[in-house]
Amino acid sequence: MTRANVSWFGMFGFIGLALVAAIPIVRAQDAQTAAAALGSTADHSTFKALKKAFSSGPEVTEACLSCHTEAGKQVMGSIHWTWSYTHPATGQQLGKRRVINAFCGNVASNERRCTSCHVGYGWDALKDGPPQEQSKVDCLICHDRTGTYTKLDSTAGNPPVAPIAPGSTTITGAPAKPVDLAAAAQSVGLPRRENCGQCHFFGGGGDNVKHGDLSSVLFAPDKSVDVHMAKDGPNFACSTCHVSNRHILAGSRYAINARDTTATAKPRRRRDVATCESCHGAAPHKGASLIGIKLNDHVDRVACQTCHIPEFARGGVATKTYWDWSTAGNLKDGRPYGEDEFTQSDGKRRHTYLSTKGSFQWAENVVPHYAWFDGQIRYTTATDKIDPAAAVEINQLSGSPEDPASRIWPFKRMKGRQAYDKNFRNLVYNHVFGPETDTAFWTNFDWARSIEAAMDYVGQPYSGEFDFVDTYMYWPITHMVAPKAQALDCQSCHAKEGRLANLTGFYLPGGSPMGLVDKIGLAVLVATLAGAIGHAAVRIATQRRGSPHG
Amino acid sequence: MVERRVKIYPRFERFWHWAQAALIFILLFTGTGLHGLHALIPFGSAVTAHTLAALALVVLWIFAIFWHVTTGTWRHYLPTTKGLFQVARFYAYGVFKGEHHPYRKAYWRKHNPMQAMTYLALKLILFPAIWLTGIAYLTYNFWQHQPSAAHILEVTANLHLLTAYLLAAFVIVHVYLLTIGNFLEHVKPMITGFDAVDLTPEEEAYLQADEPGRIR
Numbered sequence: 001m002t003r004a005n006v007s008w009f010g011m012f013g014f015i016g017l018a019l020v021a022a023i024p025i026v027r028a029q030d031a032q033t034a035a036a037a038l039g040s041t042a043d044h045s046t047f048k049a050l051k052k053a054f055s056s057g058p059e060v061t062e063a064c065l066s067c068h069t070e071a072g073k074q075v076m077g078s079i080h081w082t083w084s085y086t087h088p089a090t091g092q093q094l095g096k097r098r099v100i101n102a103f104c105g106n107v108a109s110n111e112r113r114c115t116s117c118h119v120g121y122g123w124d125a126l127k128d129g130p131p132q133e134q135s136k137v138d139c140l141i142c143h144d145r146t147g148t149y150t151k152l153d154s155t156a157g158n159p160p161v162a163p164i165a166p167g168s169t170t171i172t173g174a175p176a177k178p179v180d181l182a183a184a185a186q187s188v189g190l191p192r193r194e195n196c197g198q199c200h201f202f203g204g205g206g207d208n209v210k211h212g213d214l215s216s217v218l219f220a221p222d223k224s225v226d227v228h229m230a231k232d233g234p235n236f237a238c239s240t241c242h243v244s245n246r247h248i249l250a251g252s253r254y255a256i257n258a259r260d261t262t263a264t265a266k267p268r269r270r271r272d273v274a275t276c277e278s279c280h281g282a283a284p285h286k287g288a289s290l291i292g293i294k295l296n297d298h299v300d301r302v303a304c305q306t307c308h309i310p311e312f313a314r315g316g317v318a319t320k321t322y323w324d325w326s327t328a329g330n331l332k333d334g335r336p337y338g339e340d341e342f343t344q345s346d347g348k349r350r351h352t353y354l355s356t357k358g359s360f361q362w363a364e365n366v367v368p369h370y371a372w373f374d375g376q377i378r379y380t381t382a383t384d385k386i387d388p389a390a391a392v393e394i395n396q397l398s399g400s401p402e403d404p405a406s407r408i409w410p411f412k413r414m415k416g417r418q419a420y421d422k423n424f425r426n427l428v429y430n431h432v433f434g435p436e437t438d439t440a441f442w443t444n445f446d447w448a449r450s451i452e453a454a455m456d457y458v459g460q461p462y463s464g465e466f467d468f469v470d471t472y473m474y475w476p477i478t479h480m481v482a483p484k485a486q487a488l489d490c491q492s493c494h495a496k497e498g499r500l501a502n503l504t505g506f507y508l509p510g511g512s513p514m515g516l517v518d519k520i521g522l523a524v525l526v527a528t529l530a531g532a533i534g535h536a537a538v539r540i541a542t543q544r545r546g547s548p549h550g
Numbered sequence: 551m552v553e554r555r556v557k558i559y560p561r562f563e564r565f566w567h568w569a570q571a572a573l574i575f576i577l578l579f580t581g582t583g584l585h586g587l588h589a590l591i592p593f594g595s596a597v598t599a600h601t602l603a604a605l606a607l608v609v610l611w612i613f614a615i616f617w618h619v620t621t622g623t624w625r626h627y628l629p630t631t632k633g634l635f636q637v638a639r640f641y642a643y644g645v646f647k648g649e650h651h652p653y654r655k656a657y658w659r660k661h662n663p664m665q666a667m668t669y670l671a672l673k674l675i676l677f678p679a680i681w682l683t684g685i686a687y688l689t690y691n692f693w694q695h696q697p698s699a700a701h702i703l704e705v706t707a708n709l710h711l712l713t714a715y716l717l718a719a720f721v722i723v724h725v726y727l728l729t730i731g732n733f734l735e736h737v738k739p740m741i742t743g744f745d746a747v748d749l750t751p752e753e754e755a756y757l758q759a760d761e762p763g764r765i766r
Contacts, residue, residue, distance in 0.1 A: 290597065300694070401700060402700065404695065489593065490592070490593035491592060491594075495593075510586040517711050517712050520712065520715070525715060
């Protein structure tokens with residue numbers, strides 16, 4: 001790290017500490033002091049437009065838009081809003097609107113549950129697209145700083161506003177409490193981890209289910225879990241790295257900047273990358289030592305994350321590693337049931353079976369799967385033909401050792417077993433969340449009806465016959481960067497059965513100690529030794545019989 | 551002709567020999583570690599030690615080449631067939647009969663013909679091969695963008711490895727041949743510098759007159 005970097009990080013650390021220092025003040029509703037502490041030029045608690053009793057999210061948004069005239073349009077142009085993405089390299093139409101994943105499966109036909117994490121209010125029908133009105137943008141989920149604002153888990157993104165139905169839960173699985181919308185509106189500021197984390201730490205239906213490197217641990221992580229977000233360290237917000245420009249945030253899981261060759265080493269200078277190199281540069285290791293030089297030689301072929309995130313799902317919260325939908329639907333005495341046989345290290349038990357979802361496996365401190373990766377991901381969409389004889393890759397990683405744009409990256413490899421159309425040979429959509437329809441799987445536990453309903457909903461042909469196929473899905477690992485002392489040692493990879501043992505097509509020193517040359521070389525050595533020993537033996541034997549030497 | 555004890559290995563040559571021997575052992579130990587043949591040293595430490603030892607050896611070679619050229623000692627390594635057959639016959643047959651080594655060291659010919667040829671091959675083939683491949687390997691990041699660089703790297707690494715095996719074989723033979731006769735007596739000249747050498751009367755007179763420290 002250069003001296004300039006140190007000072008940058010020092011500055012972020014200072015800002016981070018300032019933010020932490022501000023939290024209790026905001027919570028005490030003393031927003032004026034909070035705004036002052038943040039150095040903001042606007043104290044939202046003094047704004048007339050916000051000094052009223054709000055009864056719904058859109059009412060708050062209208063108030064926001066009365067000053068922030070462009071914010072609504074900006075958000076509505078972002079993937080956070082559109083859930084739609086045209087891949088620049090493959091041309092594939094992706095986004096949550098379309099893709100099938102190895103977790104809950106698909107959003108289509110399950111909207112009010114899935115769109116509870118949409119950055120808006122009331123997206124009820126996926127095919128209609130997100131709501132048209134700017135007032136349906138949810139400003140507070142990102143900008144609330146009271147720490148109280150949240151969304152209900154199945155009302156298409158609406159917050160819990162009194163009166164709330166008994167037993168309601170939020171998107172984090174917590175019991176829902178009515179939100180004081182005015183207090184939230186008056187508290188607004190830049191997003192903190194608590195804002196982003198409510199959705200992104202709980203993707204896939206629970207804490208750390210999906211990503212593996214994004215869990216509730218990151219709300220207040222120790223340095224050992226995440227050196228950047230550490231509460232006793234720089235305390236980065238998500239947006240410290242995921243810089244934004246007009247509400248478009250850097251960072252993508254469809255087209256990733258897998259090798260940032262610009263490597264500005266000037267934090268936040270570029271507004272369109274969330275790469276390590278944008279802060280740390282292209283030669284991040286101390287160059288004074290030979291090892292530093294050698295490590296810097298690695299950055300063109302090995303992603304920073306590969307060495308610096310030795311394991312994911314650290315800090316006490318496990319991630320789901322296997323989801324078998326084929327066992328879903330078993331009932332006990334005609335009623336759905338669950339088992340929670342896995343206990344994660346923070347003591348919490350996790351489901352290992354649910355009638356609604358099937359069987360699960362979990363893991364903590366997971367060693368990643370490694371692959372050559374150029375940042376491009378191709379999805380197996382519901383229109384792609386699959387070969388059920390082998391495990392289907394829900395998303396395929398592009399990259400190879402021959403390609404200079406590719407580097408070795410760490411991934412969470414999710415294993416799944418998912419429904420597909422037996423005759424048409426494609427993955428199928430599934431209608432699980434009704435909640436009250438007679439086709440929803442979670443209500444009726446009938447695969448045939450739920451698949452048919454979902455396929456009908458998206459307007460795709462379905463043969464009527466389904467089966468289950470093994471699947472893999474890859475999730476790039478990039479969070480939970482460990483302190484440098486915990487980074488991988490050289491021999492983690494440079495060894496015979498090292499971490500990169502599954503990767504071929506390139507020369508890895510120490511990776512294949514017994515190759516052809518070794519066999520030849522050892523044969524030469526053995527022959528030489530045998531020759532010497534044989535020569536010596538004959539010498540000794542003949543000298544005993546013959547005259548003394550010398 | 552008279553046999554005298556003459557300093558045929560001056561201080562620099564002895565230093566060169568032993569420093570080179572130590573560096574070769576370090577390089578063999580760390581190199582086999584890097585290659586994954588043993589795990590007695592962490593990879594990172596092995597990289598550092600191997601690289602530094604290799605660079606030290608290259609520097610030493612540069613000095614040694616300069617020394618050979620300026621002192622004219624390179625002439626000891628000129629290949630010759632004179633006496634070659636006798637030496638070969640000795641190792642293959644005579645040694646078992648208790649014969650004496652046929653070669654008589656001369657002031658300007660301190661190695662026997664087989665020895666000279668082996669050392670010449672070492673200096674002209676194996677050493678250049680190991681340091682050329684080693685330097686190519688070490689500087690990979692400067693040429694990695696050339697076409698099929700990754701493949702060339704693998705070939706380079708394997709040539710380096712093969713040469714290392716051959717050097718290890720040389721070390722075995724080199725040490726083994728010292729055991730023919732008296733091991734310590736064979737090692738001693740490389741420590742004291744003095745060995746029994748046949749001198750012409752002119753050489754003897756020259757050494758006694760001009761370099762009395764080199765003759766006993």
